[in-house]
Amino acid sequence: MLKRLAYLALCACAPLHAATVLDDARLHALANDRYWISLGHYETAKLGGWRSYVDDPKFFLAKDGAHHPDQELRATYEALYAPASLGDQHAQCVFPARTRWLREQLQLTDLPAPDCKAYTQWYSDVSPHSAVMIFPAAYLNSPSSMFGHTLLRIDQADVQSDNTALLSYAINFGAYIEGNDNSILYAWKGLMGGYPGLFALVPYQEKLSEYRSLENRDLWEYRLNLTPEETGRMVEHIWELKQIQFDYFFFDENCSYRLLELLQVARPSLDLTSQFPLTAIPTDTVKAVKQSGLVARTDYRPSRERELLERAKPLDHAEQQQVLAVSADTAQLQSPAFTELPRERQALVQDAAYRLERYRANGLERDPERARRSFELLRAINRNPPPPLQIERPGLPEDGHESRTWQLGVGTREDRAFAEYGLRMAYHDLNDNAYGFPLGAQIEILQLKVRQYEHNDWQVQRLDLATFRSLTPRNDLLKPWSWQVAGGLERVLGKHENEVLVSHVNGGAGGTWQLGQDMLGFALGTVRVEHNNDFAGFIAPAAGFNTGVLWRNGLGNLSLEAKGDYFTNGEVRRSLSLNQQWELSRNLGLRLSARREFSQLATAQNEVMLEVKWYNY
Structure with missing residues (x-):
């Protein structure tokens, strides 16, 4: 607000160039043009009208420009005719992408010519010619990187011939964090929009070091077929967004979604963001970019750990x-x-x-x-040099299964038949098709399973808010910890032979070992906190174990697990489960599950289920 008032005051100190009156019909037509909507990061508001994703008044020249693209366009048009003496504070210097587009659309030949020293020098330093989308693969040990990440590299004209990509710049969008929030707080605030998001243009070598070395993640580079003119348009807009705050949410308004908006500025004919009304998981956005025909070539950079x-x-x-x-x-x-x-x-x-x-x-x-x-x-x-290191390129991450999963199962529990219906918003468990995913990694967000027993008896079987598992094998050289954490609602054995819906949070840590070419064995110690109406106390803690084997076989993935929880109130709960998934296609699986549960409160129960899993975004 102060910036806008100061700007208007400066304009009042000198006479304006004569700006022709902009016809209302022409104004509204331009304000609803897809390119202007992209420049303002507007979306259709829930109750009609418009709202901008930009959460910063500095970005708008009109008082209510965040909700009225037409008012923002008129204010921008008038500001273009402000005195050239404003220099770097002139609207043409602050908003070069808006200026270029309005000059072309309205054939503005009488605009003042301010000296935009800061912008001109910055643009010359970047010298945009082409663009590469960078995808650092998922890294479970960093909350901000569990789903992977995307950024854009801006190359100069001679980068490919001189092999000087390390001297390029990278466009990155991420959460701006002040202080030292721990991982749990970071994850929570990221989910709830507790951080502002900012664009940054930084040397690519810094980002490469961060993602390839510090976090030991493989990098995928997707060279885009953007023309120099299209790449320049995108970089123009980045200047407009410097130090401009957006809302930031892990699952939708995140790094990947914001980069899709930039690509739509570069090439206005693209329609990428409309494909992600609920979530924007990085691998899904990579697929969308590839399917749009933007990718000319894909290169792979293995991490130092993999090397x-x-x-x-x-x-x-x-x-x-x-x-x-x-x-x-x-x-x-x-x-x-x-x-x-x-x-x-x-x-x-x-x-x-x-x-x-x-x-x-x-x-x-x-x-x-x-x-x-x-x-x-x-x-x-x-x-005594060794032979060149040859690393086989793993499966492309965008060629893995889709992130959302619909589930339909039929089975029996003791002498009762049931049908089970499920939906998982995101995005992979240990038994899913592992192509494009690391073996032993599990990330599940918002999974609901509902059962229909005989005689139309319905019940919520489980509601998983989040489940993370990282089963990374240890070896002679590296000895990483394996860990897991989960929370939500689930059915457990209770009194009177009934199943009770309980709320819980649990986690554990231990080790994983490579038992064979495609076989992992793991053993973790666990802790659990549970609210159970069958217990006298409001909450009950437990210590336990989780051990098993994960085998990637010719049909799909098989897991055999044993779990146990020993509560301080005397309850002992154990289970043994077997799961084998058949991969019918990339996005269709058939899973057989068998489970036996034991409890101090009830007799042992057996359950068998056959389930169809359809992966569909």
Whole structure:
């Protein structure tokens, strides 16, 4: 508001250029043009009319420009004729994308010519020519990155010929966080819109280091077929959005949705955002961009973690122990245990040791001793170089199953038949089709299951608010923790042979191990807090375990799990479950589930269900 008043005051200090009166019919036609709607980030309001996603009065010249595109257009048109002496504060300098478009649409040849020094220098530094969409793959150990992330890289004309992508700039949209919120608070505020969102144009090398090294995520680069003119239009608009706040929500108004809006500014014929009325999960937005015909080429950059593991894969246990020894003390390069190895095995060991040192250094301040070890390892590698590292490209993330799932099952529980109907908003569990997803990763948001027993007896079976599981295997070199957390409502065995709907929060941590090529075994200790009407206390805590096997086989994914919860009030609850999914197609699965439950409050119960799962956004 203060900025707008100051701007109007400056305009009043000098005579305006003569601006022709804009005809109302022409005004309304332009205000409803798709491109003007994109420039203002407008959407149709719930009760009619318009509202802008921009949550910042600095972005608007009209008093109610956030809700009236026509008023904002008129105010912009009039501001274009303000005195050129305003310099960098002139509307033409602050809103170059609006200026260019209105000049073209209205053939404005009599506009004043302010000297936009700041914008001109900034645009020259960026020098946009082409664009690449970057997708850092999902990373469960970071709440902001569980679903992946998207950003845009802006390349200069000679980037591909000179191989200088690291010198490009990246357009990123993300939550602006002040202070040091912990992961739980961050996730909650992100879900509820507790953070403002901001665009930023930063050196691409910084973002590459953050996503590829610090968080050890694979990167996918989608080169877009935008023309230099289209890329320039998008960068013009980024200048208009500097330090402008948006609302930010993890599942819809997020990084990916905002970038779709930018692409619509670049190429007005695109209609991308209308495909995401409820959620905008990054992999889904990548699919939309690809289906729109924007992607010319796809490149893959493996993470440092993947490079380390691929280099160490051919090494046996003794050789991997040598990797640990050499990385800790380069004097071990002269030890008999190392020098007795064949020369080609020495090359693999010392290269793996160097990669391990660089991996461990991620995110840490420079350590002179570690730098010395790294230098010594590099010298050894130069004397005895290993063969080039060949990494097989994994499945494209956008080729995985769709994110929303409809479920229909039939089964029996003891002597009662039932039908079960379910909907999961997002987006993957351990038994789903694993193509494009890491084995052992589970992210589920808002899953509802309702059962219809015989005699039309309906009941809510479960309502999962969120379920996260990260089963990352440990090995000789890396020993990550596996963990899980979940919360919601579910049916459990209760008194009088009835099932009781309880609310709960539970979590656990432990380890996962690679048992075979496509088989994981895991064991976690767990804790649980539950509200159960059959219990005397309002809440009851429990400690327990969750262990099992996950096997990727020729039909699909099979899991065998055993769970136990030992409550402080004496209740003991255990279960054994088996799930096998058949992948009928990318977005259609058939799952067989068998389960046996035990409780101190009731006799054991058996359940078998056959379920069809349709993945559909």
